[in-house]
Amino acid sequence: MTEPFAGQAFGLTFHCQQVLPELTPCARSTAHGSTVSIDWLADTAPAPALNLDLDQGLFRGTPSSFDLRVPGIAGYHVTAERIAISPAPGVAPGSVRAFLFGSALGALLQLRGLTVLHGSAVQRPDGTAAVFCGSSTAGKSTLAAALAQRGHPLLSDDLTALRFDGDGQVWCLPGLARTKLWRHALDALGLADQAHAGTQVRPDLDKYSLPFGLATQPAPLRRFYELRAHEQGELAFSEVKGLAKFNVLMAHTFRPTFLPAMGLQAQHLRRISALVPLLSVSRIDRPRSAQTLDAISSQLEDEWQA
Numbered sequence: 001m002t003e004p005f006a007g008q009a010f011g012l013t014f015h016c017q018q019v020l021p022e023l024t025p026c027a028r029s030t031a032h033g034s035t036v037s038i039d040w041l042a043d044t045a046p047a048p049a050l051n052l053d054l055d056q057g058l059f060r061g062t063p064s065s066f067d068l069r070v071p072g073i074a075g076y077h078v079t080a081e082r083i084a085i086s087p088a089p090g091v092a093p094g095s096v097r098a099f100l101f102g103s104a105l106g107a108l109l110q111l112r113g114l115t116v117l118h119g120s121a122v123q124r125p126d127g128t129a130a131v132f133c134g135s136s137t138a139g140k141s142t143l144a145a146a147l148a149q150r151g152h153p154l155l156s157d158d159l160t161a162l163r164f165d166g167d168g169q170v171w172c173l174p175g176l177a178r179t180k181l182w183r184h185a186l187d188a189l190g191l192a193d194q195a196h197a198g199t200q201v202r203p204d205l206d207k208y209s210l211p212f213g214l215a216t217q218p219a220p221l222r223r224f225y226e227l228r229a230h231e232q233g234e235l236a237f238s239e240v241k242g243l244a245k246f247n248v249l250m251a252h253t254f255r256p257t258f259l260p261a262m263g264l265q266a267q268h269l270r271r272i273s274a275l276v277p278l279l280s281v282s283r284i285d286r287p288r289s290a291q292t293l294d295a296i297s298s299q300l301e302d303e304w305q306a
Helices: 093-111 140-149 183-189 243-251 265-278 293-305
Strands: 005-009 012-016 034-040 057-062 065-070 074-078 082-087 115-117 119-123 129-134 154-156 160-164 170-172 178-182 207-211 219-230 236-240 280-287
Touching: 034 093, 065 093, 074 093, 082 093, 093 115, 115 265, 119 140, 119 160, 129 140, 140 154, 140 178, 140 183, 140 293, 154 160, 160 265, 170 265, 178 183, 183 207, 219 243, 219 265, 236 243, 243 265, 243 280
Parallel strands: 012 034, 034 082, 129 219, 219 280
Antiparallel strands: 005 012, 057 065, 065 074, 074 082, 115 160, 119 129, 119 154, 160 170, 170 219, 178 207, 236 280
16 A cells, blocks of 8 residues: 655645645654645545535535535545545546645635635745735735745745734744746746646646745744736835725635635634734735836845845
8 A cells, every 4th residue: 555645734744645746745753733634535436516606616614614616627525634535537636736725725724723815925034924915916926936036935825824822923834835836927037947747737727836945934924915916007015004904914815705604704804803913014016017026026125124
């Protein structure tokens, strides 16, 4: 029998019969943290019978479980300790993993009581974390990768999990060992040679999953940035204050429609309210057509040095 794969992310150890390159491998004997099983069932196993709409598929939730079906890809049954996957016949494994380490993993982290944001994070020179959120075309993953190339370790990509401790401190947890970038982002970062079938996220997407140096320890969260891309205008940084901070944080909650289904909406509202006084929140508006990556990175570094 094949020795199960063990890998870590978000302070958890995952066990699976298949190798999962999105996780940081670890020896089972040295694994730490709570354990989650990922069971890849036969493609003849029936997917959950679901009847609610989601833009990526169908879902339903309870306080102890979450079921997601992505038509043509897979069904995912999620609890706090296990994800069972029923893949569609003939589907590419990368396509199954794309939703496993997106919506399914996000639901698991929410079931485990973590606050999950749709954003990427890096560790600043003082050891604290900065999170970047925005729409799917705003450039959050590209900016985080650019900062990682400048020596600021990546903490998470696309899915950022936060843990509150007993003293009211909020910690950003090291996430997946890879970052996902569109081809134009690879061009901007000088990584175009890494775009090939072996790194492609899904056969139907011109998007690629690459290994990046990942921070190994949680970092206290201090900075939050909302990225917005516009068709015209100039690069501008502005501070967000008051109630607008709450609205920005809520707007970038990961899969917010999952929370009511699992009975977690009230808890999430309380935690976002608790985040507001702890964070400095800024907005970065950039023209979509201009090459602003270096300018944004340099301005952030100047701010962090000060």
